Amino acid sequence: xxxxxxxxVSGQLTTGHEWDGIEELDTPIPKPFVWGYLxxxxxxxxxxxxxxxxxxxxxxxxxxxxxxxxxxxxxxxxRVERRLAELAAQQKAFDDKINKADLAELVxxxxxxxxLMPAGAVLYREHCAxxxxxxxxxxxxxxxLVDDQWLWDGEVxxxxxxxxxxxxxxxxxxxSAEMPGFLKDESLTxxxxxxxxxxxxxxxxxxxxxxxxxxxxxxxxxxxxxSGCHGEGGAGGLGVGxxxxxxxxxxxxxxxxxxxxxxxxxxKGVMPHWVDLLREAEIRQLALYIKWLGTPxxxxxxxxxxxxxxxxx
Amino acid sequence: MGKLHQMIERNSIVLVLMITIVASxxxxxxxxxxxxxxxxxxxxxxxxxYTPLELAGRDIYVREGCYACHSQMIRKLKxxxxxxxxxxxxxxSMYDRPFQWGSKRTGPDLARIGGRRSDxxxxxxxxxxxxxxxxxxMPGYAFLADTDIDPQRIALSIKALQWAxxxxxxxxxKEAAKDAIRQASPDMDDAESIKERYGEKVQIRxxxxxxxxxxxxxxxxxxxxxxxxxxxxxxxxxxxxxQRQAAESKPAGKAKEVAAR
Numbered sequence: 001x002x003x004x005x006x007x008x009v010s011g012q013l014t015t016g017h018e019w020d021g022i023e024e025l026d027t028p029i030p031k032p033f034v035w036g037y038l039x040x041x042x043x044x045x046x047x048x049x050x051x052x053x054x055x056x057x058x059x060x061x062x063x064x065x066x067x068x069x070x071x072x073x074x075x076x077x078x079r080v081e082r083r084l085a086e087l088a089a090q091q092k093a094f095d096d097k098i099n100k101a102d103l104a105e106l107v108x109x110x111x112x113x114x115x116l117m118p119a120g121a122v123l124y125r126e127h128c129a130x131x132x133x134x135x136x137x138x139x140x141x142x143x144x145l146v147d148d149q150w151l152w153d154g155e156v157x158x159x160x161x162x163x164x165x166x167x168x169x170x171x172x173x174x175x176s177a178e179m180p181g182f183l184k185d186e187s188l189t190x191x192x193x194x195x196x197x198x199x200x201x202x203x204x205x206x207x208x209x210x211x212x213x214x215x216x217x218x219x220x221x222x223x224x225x226x227s228g229c230h231g232e233g234g235a236g237g238l239g240v241g242x243x244x245x246x247x248x249x250x251x252x253x254x255x256x257x258x259x260x261x262x263x264x265x266x267x268k269g270v271m272p273h274w275v276d277l278l279r280e281a282e283i284r285q286l287a288l289y290i291k292w293l294g295t296p297x298x299x300x301x302x303x304x305x306x307x308x309x310x311x312x313x
Numbered sequence: 314m315g316k317l318h319q320m321i322e323r324n325s326i327v328l329v330l331m332i333t334i335v336a337s338x339x340x341x342x343x344x345x346x347x348x349x350x351x352x353x354x355x356x357x358x359x360x361x362x363y364t365p366l367e368l369a370g371r372d373i374y375v376r377e378g379c380y381a382c383h384s385q386m387i388r389k390l391k392x393x394x395x396x397x398x399x400x401x402x403x404x405x406s407m408y409d410r411p412f413q414w415g416s417k418r419t420g421p422d423l424a425r426i427g428g429r430r431s432d433x434x435x436x437x438x439x440x441x442x443x444x445x446x447x448x449x450x451m452p453g454y455a456f457l458a459d460t461d462i463d464p465q466r467i468a469l470s471i472k473a474l475q476w477a478x479x480x481x482x483x484x485x486x487k488e489a490a491k492d493a494i495r496q497a498s499p500d501m502d503d504a505e506s507i508k509e510r511y512g513e514k515v516q517i518r519x520x521x522x523x524x525x526x527x528x529x530x531x532x533x534x535x536x537x538x539x540x541x542x543x544x545x546x547x548x549x550x551x552x553x554x555x556q557r558q559a560a561e562s563k564p565a566g567k568a569k570e571v572a573a574r
Contacts, residue, residue, distance in 0.1 A: 055349040066352040076389035080400060081553070083391045126396070130446060131434050139445065141433055170428065170516075270431035276547060277398065277429065 095281035103284060107156045107291050120289025123282055127274065128290075138292050140253055141269065146294040149249050151177075151241045158239075160287035166273035167241065174273060177229075177241025181266030188263070192219050197259045198228070203234050203246045204254055357404040359544040362479050363536075364468045364511050364529075365493035370536025372470065373529050374413070377454065384415030385424040385540070398425040399546035408479055420451060425541030432520050435534045457529040458521055464490035485510050496530040500524065514543065 004016045007025055015026045048054070057066035098116075099105075106112050125210040126132070131142040138144035143151060152162050152175060165173045182188040188196070194213075199216025201208035220226045220234065227234070229242035236244025242253060252258050252267060274283055321327050346353075363371060374380070385406070387397045394400050401424050406412040430438075436446065440458060442451040468489035475481040485492070488510065495504045499518050508515050516538055521530035 055346050055353050063347040063349075063352045068353050077400065080389045080391055080394055081550075084394060087391065088397070127429075130430060130438075134447065141437065270433065272428055272431065 017114045034104060046079075091279075091281070094280065098281045098284050103156045103160060103287065107288055107295075110297070112288070113297070114290055115290060116285055116288055120285045120292070123278075123286050124217075124289055127278070128286070136290065138251070141251065143251050143269075144249060145290050147249055149236075149244055149247065149295065150239070151243055153239050156287050156291040159290050160284060162271065163283050163286055163290075164275045166271065167271040168268055169270060169273040171273035171275065175241065177268075179242070179262060179267040181264060183264035184266060188219065188223065190264075192223065193260060196220055196263055197256055200234065200245050200259055201254070201256070204248065205246075318368050336542070339522035354403050354407055357402055357544050357549065359514075359541060360404050360407060361512055362408050362474070362481055362485075364496055364507065364515055365464070365471055365489045366462075366496040366532050366535045367539050368470060368474075368536075369493060369529070370532035370534070371409075373457065373533050374536060379423075380413050380415050382417070382451070383421065383423045384418050385412075385422065386414040387422055387424050393422070397422050399550060401541075402544065405541070405544060408474075410474070410477070423537070423540055427538045427540040427542035430516070432534050432538065433522060435537055436521050436530055438534065439530065454533075457533055458523065460529045462493060462527055462529055462532050464493045464527075464543045467493045482510070493532075494527050496535060497521075497527045498524070 004013050004026070006012070007014055010025060012025045012027050015024045016283070017024050048074045049071070052068055052075070053071065054069045055065045058069045058070055058131075101112075102253075124136070128136075131139075132145050133139050133142070137147075138147040143149075148154075150158070152158055152167070153287050162175065165171045165175065166174050167177065180187075183190060183193050195212045195214070195216035196219050198208045198212035199214075199220050202210070202213040202216075229238065229240055230236055230245055231238050231242075234245035236242060236246075243249070248254075250258070251269070274286075278286070291308045321331055385401070387393050387399070387401045387406050389400045393531075401414075405424070406414065437459070438445040439453070440455040441453050442449040468486070471481055471489040475486055488506075492507050492510070494502055495507050496515065496517050497519055498504055504517050507517060516535065519531070520534035520538070521528055523530075
């Protein structure tokens, strides 16, 4: 044991260990691996100095260690804030134009429409399409934005307010509306709810039982006071969040089950408020985008005094 | 083989000693900083421990492996901050055991999803993702709406977290099982009492649209709606900006110190 000798086949030294005639080659680790190891070690050391890495004592009082090595490269937080500030500075001219312009005038400006539609589409896809659908035609529970039916003010300023503060949202200035659950709060009986369902189906031109509908009409106008929000004859249009019931547009569905559920248990749709999440100009662009989506281009008046710089973005 | 190496390898006591020394260097470098984490994580106003219902939601989030596709870390990159909001702060995961930062996004980041969608959207989306978002790859979790939460189990979790050092008060632990129900039952007489323990910002409502039961869906949506909403990032950003501006007028050394904070 322990006498090194050169192996004849490979030409390498052996370790000198021998077990029952079996010997072990003492092949050195390939040089690239050794260098790789050392370089990795060096990189780690450099990173350790360049980036925040190690707790540091900062005071003579307990708990002593309250600080840490900040790193020579500076903080990513600062860097990203700086980049965002640069971005905001670039957008400022554009934002200011939009913020100062009158939305009602802007909405009739074909040049603005051409310019702002693509930007609005991007914002819409990111923030709105999840609920209102990629084509803005809504889905059960989330209103269609491109038909001519508006639960709330459908003018561009109204849409702007809705996006900004939401509906039944957690913001103080939210618009609020709630369809009460008439069965839940025991103001109507099951039979009365069924009658109202038939009545609503009758005024919306769907197949229905005429006699039940007749009874339902009385409940609708008197006992349930439905017309207070939905308008006389259920025609809606009061701008208080209650839909028109006489058309073919349904938010929660016009079939018997959905109607029954709506009347019996109530509905309270929520639109989040975006004032904290989007820039003012973004909210304005979205409001314009949504208004334009539902308005065919040729209906837009050709005259306008507002102009938007085409180069600012 | 070097002489020294040979000596070490042939002397078992020396070998054991050397192994111990080398291994403990790695250990010290990796573990020692963790002992100071209580002091070095920068505190942020607004952070609080999870309410029992939110904690139950978080446990479901972990159980179902949501972290495999959703990160909860908005990186300090312009694109991330522009899309998801203020970058995530270390303090925002100080009560996460384990944290849910993640390293892969098949779905979007969820660190600040709270308040961006309605409860109803969340419920429907969790039940049948493709009915709400066309082309979504997310699996459905309809069973959450059929599974009641177990308040006793949640209470035990809260107790365990208190034992592990999270600042749950004894009252919070005592009321945990009831609080889990209260947060999803706005009609209960003492539902509001949860705010005395967890602060005014606690959202109390029937999250899953089924007032008769408190289900895992309630817990899940309560958790999602609270994510990223605890810290007022707008105020924070303004405060940091003001600090930085104040620092710019002072000597350079001082400025660096303040900005780094």
